[in-house]
Amino acid sequence: MASAALKDTAAAFDVARIRGDFPILAREVHGKPLVFLDSAASAQKPRAVIDAVRHCYEAEYANIHRGVYELSETATRRYEETREKVRAFINARDTREIVFVRGATEAINLVAQSWGGANLTTGDEILITALEHHSNIVPWQMIAKATGAVVRAVPTDETGAFLFDAFEQALTDKTRIAAVTHASNAVGTVVPVKDVVAAAHAKGVPVLIDGCQGIVHRGVDVQDVDCDFYVFSGHKLYGPTGIGVLYGKRALLEAMPPYQGGGDMIETVTLEKTTFAQLPHKFEAGTPNIAGTVGLGAAIDYVAGIGHDAIVAHEEDILGYALERLRGLNDIRLVGTAKDRASIVSFLIDGVHPHDVGTILDQEGIAVRVGHHCAQPLMDHFDIAGTVRASFGIYNTREDVDTLVDGLDAVRRLFA
């Protein structure tokens, strides 16, 4: 099974070699080889990322943008080199449009508080969708409460699809910003973000795209999509935790007030008054996650080295195989069956709660996510408390899918 599975995608993509790049995949869990199917929550790290972080601390670490000495100069260079890598990776015009943050959550909070605080007022509408992760809901609810704006959500259907017509209809004269996911973390639905942005722009509405899954499973060209903000976390892109990216169009970022005050984001400070640094430093208060940033640079090099064409082809193969196997089981109900989707499968098994499924699969060495996936409104839409979610990354194989399906037998045996 394994060799046949590996051969299928070998032409474009050497999954065995890629698996060899991820040290953790060699370990066992409960005496079974690890089958990691939770990359949508946080992906594992290739050796290149681990080594880059280690090298930063072992050989090139000092605070950045401060020292006149060699180490600080080197650390600053590595940090700023990563900004250029991010720029190239998402094809932004200018490195000044790339702001380093802790993760997508912080990026959305930054935009909601800074842009929203300056631009929203009573009665204004913030448009989101029913597919969003809590991190693209709650920050908007918070700024709505503070400004008197309201959050409206575009509904979805029984397949978990993005409803383009409903989105267009929901854009009103009062809509001030739209915040839409690139791909649902809970059910995998991929949103046609370029069309979304065009529709919103036609009404003069700027768009923030939550790219946490999209950057991993599809990639993005922010100039082509023409989104106003694009946010993602490093740790889902095979990079370290605690580092993420806010892309924003320069004119928008220039006009926004700082989000946090502190060191490194200032030009001059007196006890009475401060003038702020230029972009992107205006939004990077305090000592940042230097080693994490360097690690993100290594992750981007790694992913870009494989290329999204090859990644999409591989993941589509695994996803297609998983759907085929799961559809063949009559006690499995797939949750979310939209046509265009990232390699994320949410499902339920008759008569067994997702939490029990997760515990039993864990004993088989299989790591899946169970629960609401930080998307409770979407779970409410499906009238369920949660699902079992298997998400596939670049290192997963058809054999992993087979192990999962065998694991479901173990669930049945116990609960039969």
Add this chain to the structure above:
Amino acid sequence: MNDLRELYQEIILDHGRNPRNFGKPESFTGEADGYNPLCGDKVHVYVTLEDGIVKDVHFEGRGCAISMASASLMTEVLTGKTEAEAKALFDKFHELVTTESDFEGDDDIDRLVVLSGVRQYPSRVKCATLAWHTLNNAMDGEATTAKTE
């Protein structure tokens, strides 16, 4: 698989599938909602206290086998206890599922020992204790509704 059999003993699977005292009773003196934000599980507990005695416990909700079985067993073991005994049993139960304490020979908790398997699964302890926390609120609320939201 043996570890799992310890967690999912037959009695747990049975109570999980066919929870006892499930549903809203005609009358009760206290009620409360319980919610586990980790998994989205919800439970609603109804308690009837009379002269300091737990006369009846019922519950509604949805959840995993562990949480449903724990709620179901709870309704059975607490009925007939004094309020003070019920509270003491709540503390003992918490100890049972979070520590290695040995309760052998303790009749009150004997029927609950089947749930001690969750000790090995820290992420599942909340499943086992959700209904108990909710009952605690329901008893404290007595005639008024104890709200946890």
